[in-house]
Amino acid sequence: MTSIADSQHTFIDDDLSADLAAAALDLARRFHDGATLWVISPQWEPHAHHVAVEFVHPVIMGKRALPSVALVEPDPVAQARVACQPGDLLMAVASATEPAVVDAMRRAPAWGALTLWIGSGPRPPAGAAHHVLWIDSDDPMVPATGRFVLMYHLLWELTHVCFEHPGLLKPAECTDEVCVTCSDEGRLGEVVLEPADVTSLALVRTADGEEWIDVSILGDVSTNDMVLVHAGAAITRVESEVAR
Amino acid sequence: MTNAENTGFLYPFIESEETDAKSLLDDLAASARGKAAESARLQRESLAEYDDAVTAAGIQLAERFCRGGRLYTFGNGGSSTDAATLATLFSRPARGRPVAAWSLAADEAVVTALGNDVGFELIFKRQIIAHARDRDVAIALSTSGNSEDLMTAIAEAKRRGLLTVGFSGHDGGRMAVAEDLDFCFTVHSQSIHRIQESHAMLGYRLWSVAQEHMVRSRNGVHAS
Numbered sequence: 001m002t003s004i005a006d007s008q009h010t011f012i013d014d015d016l017s018a019d020l021a022a023a024a025l026d027l028a029r030r031f032h033d034g035a036t037l038w039v040i041s042p043q044w045e046p047h048a049h050h051v052a053v054e055f056v057h058p059v060i061m062g063k064r065a066l067p068s069v070a071l072v073e074p075d076p077v078a079q080a081r082v083a084c085q086p087g088d089l090l091m092a093v094a095s096a097t098e099p100a101v102v103d104a105m106r107r108a109p110a111w112g113a114l115t116l117w118i119g120s121g122p123r124p125p126a127g128a129a130h131h132v133l134w135i136d137s138d139d140p141m142v143p144a145t146g147r148f149v150l151m152y153h154l155l156w157e158l159t160h161v162c163f164e165h166p167g168l169l170k171p172a173e174c175t176d177e178v179c180v181t182c183s184d185e186g187r188l189g190e191v192v193l194e195p196a197d198v199t200s201l202a203l204v205r206t207a208d209g210e211e212w213i214d215v216s217i218l219g220d221v222s223t224n225d226m227v228l229v230h231a232g233a234a235i236t237r238v239e240s241e242v243a244r
Numbered sequence: 245m246t247n248a249e250n251t252g253f254l255y256p257f258i259e260s261e262e263t264d265a266k267s268l269l270d271d272l273a274a275s276a277r278g279k280a281a282e283s284a285r286l287q288r289e290s291l292a293e294y295d296d297a298v299t300a301a302g303i304q305l306a307e308r309f310c311r312g313g314r315l316y317t318f319g320n321g322g323s324s325t326d327a328a329t330l331a332t333l334f335s336r337p338a339r340g341r342p343v344a345a346w347s348l349a350a351d352e353a354v355v356t357a358l359g360n361d362v363g364f365e366l367i368f369k370r371q372i373i374a375h376a377r378d379r380d381v382a383i384a385l386s387t388s389g390n391s392e393d394l395m396t397a398i399a400e401a402k403r404r405g406l407l408t409v410g411f412s413g414h415d416g417g418r419m420a421v422a423e424d425l426d427f428c429f430t431v432h433s434q435s436i437h438r439i440q441e442s443h444a445m446l447g448y449r450l451w452s453v454a455q456e457h458m459v460r461s462r463n464g465v466h467a468s
Binding site: 011012013014016017018020021022024025044045046047049050053054057059140141143144145146149150153154157158161162165167168 | 262263265268269270271272273274275276277279280281283284287321322324325326328329330332333337338339347436437440441442443444445447448451
């Protein structure tokens with residue numbers, strides 16, 4: 001218990017402070033473009049509520065209120081799926097093994113959401129979220145010691161600093177001709193409506209919105225299946241280790 | 245984009261806007277490290293200042309839990325979420341012995357019914373009247389120490405024989421001088437964020453002491 005107090009003076013090291021800075025700039029850019037920040041924390045719902053109230057009702061007078069909502073229903077994936085729109089932000093405060101969060105983070109790119117993951121203990125695999133803000137401690141009591149609170153407090157404070165730099169809030173321009181984001185290559189999609197029959201198209205959502213997609217190579221597809229979309233067709237199914 | 249180019253002459257300052265995020269990111273990272281260091285310093289200082297009092301309070305909590313007492317936590321806004329985290333720490337700890345504890349802001353039906361019918365300043369007091377037995381504990385969290393809904397609930401809790409604990413900030417406000425509080429832990433800072441981070445650490449320490457004492461009180465010392 002003393003170890004938690006003692007270790008905190010090195011709590012935000014160079015790497016984590018750089019991660020926080022990059023995350024704050026992305027948050028500010030997305031908010032600037034009209035994003036809503038959705039927050040899930042299946043094991044520790046109060047943290048989700050704290051993040052939301054932090055952004056909605058700032059403790060410093062004069063700071064702008066930003067849209068943020070805690071999603072605390074029993075099925076956070078279903079709640080985030082319907083809440084997220086392209087350009088939004090999805091934050092999780094959870095351990096790396098929380099099944100609902102693993103699933104939500106995997107699906108978020110198809111919803112067009114930028115993801116942030118705050119937690120402690122073993123880290124999520126590389127690339128599991130756009131921004132992983134992690135406390136490398138195996139102590140299971142970390143979530144109750146104020147360290148997560150510090151993390152999202154800092155994120156809020158830094159985000160508001162970014163608003164003072166309007167020139168940096170424009171999205172990074174995409175000029176490369178074969179840019180992955182702009183090309184039709186392997187975009188992650190989630191099935192919204194299954195095809196009515198074998199010759200029909202399926203309605204699939206990707207980061208760019210909804211589109212009718214040929215899924216005939218895949219055979220049976222069901223609502224909420226994850227697929228890879230290329231040139232108007234679903235070319236492969238993306239299986240999940242936790243989804244089923 | 246095209247639009248911005250065509251009308252660029254109207255907004256000459258756009259040309260002078262910064263476009264390289266590097267120095268901002270460096271500033272943000274340095275700021276994060278500075279604030280985190282301040283948070284840690286304040287936590288250590290608060291733990292040191294209230295070492296004896298938190299120990300005494302934790303032992304009294306344990307004694308009440310052993311008699312079947314329950315814990316009610318409450319606060320407003322961010323502090324209500326910290327109150328909920330603290331209640332969860334007692335009722336659903338990752339290790340140790342769980343005890344009955346809940347946040348009085350958790351039930352929106354109760355909170356909105358009371359707020360609408362009898363007034364916001366009574367949302368916690370009326371719940372204390374409904375729930376409290378003399379072996380219970382009430383913990384109030386406020387960064388100002390002045391919230392009316394907390395003060396009325398604390399007074400009611402004291403009247404009913406509960407152990408009353410307050411977490412306050414700044415100069416302690418009304419909580420610091422309230423005779424109805426058995427213990428008041430004021431975190432001396434002007435920053436609401438830093439105060440809340442220290443409240444969490446003090447609450448964690450309070451839980452640790454109570455846990456230690458609960459395993460000890462009947463069976464002698466347990467290896468844990």
